[in-house]
Amino acid sequence: MKGAFRGSPVLKLVAQRIALGIFLLFAVSVLIFAGTQILPGDVAQSILGQSATPEAVANLRQELGLNDPAYMRYFQWVGGVLTGDLGKALTTRQEITVTLMPRLWNTLFLAFWAAAVSIPLSIILGLIAVRFRNGPVDKAISGFALASTSLPEFFIGYLLILFLAVKLQWFPSISTVYDGMPFLEKLKAIVLPVIALVIVVLAHMMRMTRAAILNVMQSAYIETAELKGLSALDIICKHAFPNAIAPIVNVVMLNMAYLVVGVVVIEVIFVYPGMGQYLVDHVVKRDVPVVQAVGLIFAAVYIGLNIVADVAAILANPRLRHPK
């Protein structure tokens, strides 16, 4: 293996990051499993209710495999996950994979559109803020950004519902989507949650883009570009931005992860059938396998996006891409 990577530090670094990510995911799976084990209460007891006889509870425990030692249950669970089987929900006795997949797609659908709007918008706003730094435009953008981060997301959600759904009646207040729904209607249904999510993540990405580029603007090569007679916008886009990609990608990926794993509140407000709602429902019912499955998927998304950020940062570094 070693020989194959020699001479290409990029390949080696990327391989290292991916290997580390996989290792991390296993570590997280142990934590998730351990965490659900130390939760108070007994699953069999809660399924059967307070009036159940001790015999019935014991039988159910036997049936669910809850009497096996913890490490065996862990390996059974991980083995199942690796073969695409997330187990059965305790409460509904349904295959988790079957119920979870459509919800995962819904969450990703919402996240995708929120990302597709917010990433270009935040980077462009960041570039504009740098171009007119310390001027009224920059201050207006920063002011909007600060205001939007200080508002809690449920408040933004309800404001959108009040104005765009109730008063103006442009969009539905409840984002119902179902299989076989026409694409355009689906889009219309998610407009409000997308706007809410964009407002939530926009400010952070915009501010970081601005800060990262301003940091690069201190470099001597920016002066070189100015002394070539380049226009301010050319300097920012051609000379500053390429050197600020690594920190920007990092914060973008952090926000992408948030769009997938942090949307619980927005999903609940707009009654959107995604992962967040699913998770909340099953935490309430103490349905441990579902909680574990959702937790693992969230962890995978988080780690995966961070790997993407790391790899992008490596690829953006000409010293690594073109060694001496």
Add this chain to the structure above:
Amino acid sequence: MANGHAKPRHESDVLLEIRNLKVEATVYSPNEKPRDVTIVDGVSLALKRGKVLGLIGESGAGKSTIGLSAMGYGRGGVRITGGEVLLNGRDILQGGVKGLRKVRGSEVCYVAQSAAAAFNPAHRLMDQVVEAALLHGLGTRAEAEKRAIALFKKLRLPDAQKIGSRYPHQVSGGQLQRVMTAMALCSEPDLIVFDEPTTALDVTTQIDVLAAIKDAIRDTSVAALYITHDLAVVAQVSDEIMVLQDGKMVEHGETRQVIEAPRMDYTKALVSVRSIDHEEKNPAQEPLLSVRNITAAYGGDAVKVLQHVSVDIHPGQTLAVVGESGSGKSTLARVITGLLPPIAGSITFANRMLAPRLADRSRDDLRELQMIYQMADVAMNPRQTVGTIIGRPLEFYFGMRGKERDARVGELLDEIEMGKGFVHRYPAELSGGQKQRVCIARALAAKPKLIICDEVTSALDPLVADGILKLLLRLQKFEDVAYLFITHDLATVKAIADSIAVMYRGEVVRYGSKTQVLRPPFDAYTDLLLSSVPEMEVGWLESAIKGRRMESAGN
């Protein structure tokens, strides 16, 4: 894009005329209200086509500011508040931002001090070299690239056809400086501003770059403002010299006149700098520090940076270690201080064996072996006052407190010729020379037997550096402290050393007392090193290039 009118050519003989230039800036020093200071005051100059004017002075003299004003540019909030800058007969300060952008990169181009920082690390060299020419419509990309390759050849860059496809980090510092010169010439400007283009280079590389720049100026008949603090360098390339001090002109004349018959006292001081008399001392019976057969490497054993190095330092004497970047001189200091444990060899200090690792050394080992660095400002905590900085070793090594400590801090401040008035100042409120003096006082506070001085005068102006060297010599007499003096500057070595070790690629190639080392016959490397030091003499460059026996490393 092709625009034939982009560069108006005037018939007039005078290319650049600066009249009564006034440049101001607002300074924000701690504990004070922002105030305006005048950086350049009432400077006028005229430059004919194809001529080179050398602007010389110490840092803060305003020479870079004047150079950049020829492009209508104020660095870091600096404002041109008065005067005229006439280029090709037009006052470029009246043209607004758009007018200035048209001038920059087409009529006037700029070569910066550190090409390594002035190139964008994200783009290939060729893209950056032709960028200004394409922007101003001075030919198609193919034409510009052809010009660039021809310039690479003229500047004697290796592999001229392909070097443009490299990234900045893939070529050496000396090569990068020449690529930057090619970048300036690629637009075929009327004027180039060279801002200390060889200062960051090794002395052996400086001479190559200097010769390449000189030839390129001659062959393209471009005019130039050549900014430097080194009179010997400017004597090689310029037709006229203007001496500046505190933003005002001191003297202006033909190169030969300024060098050989300076009129003003300040110019005389600049010309006669490095006139330190130092009597060489004979080695003592017992060396204070004895380095034996040290071999050291980075990355495990991967990169050997020191090979079988053996040197002695005698009590109260100075060993100068000279060599260019990458020769291992700073690594030797790291090994002696214990920061980099060697893989072989031993170090004896004051009759005891030093542990290879810093962590294993006794407090006395640490105290008796102090260090002073090149960058005095980053070697001090910016949030501590001078009193705290100098007082710290007194507390740490001698347990001094309160009045006793304050009294000693005062003594030390007197010893470094600064006085007690500085106790409550912060490093940011000191000049470069004062910062270095505080670092010296901090080292002295520990009552060391040996101080390692790593390029301590390299970042300073010649006159300030002179003051530091004189102080170090005086302190050596009082305190009987030995110095290990790391430098690439041979003039410094001649001024202060008792013995010299010449290093090249991790080995000591020549070692002995100062007179022995500096007496011919020389080995090839020492010869290259000695013959590369610019001398204040018109025509030195050509004869030095002719007499060389080996190539420089190019850093």
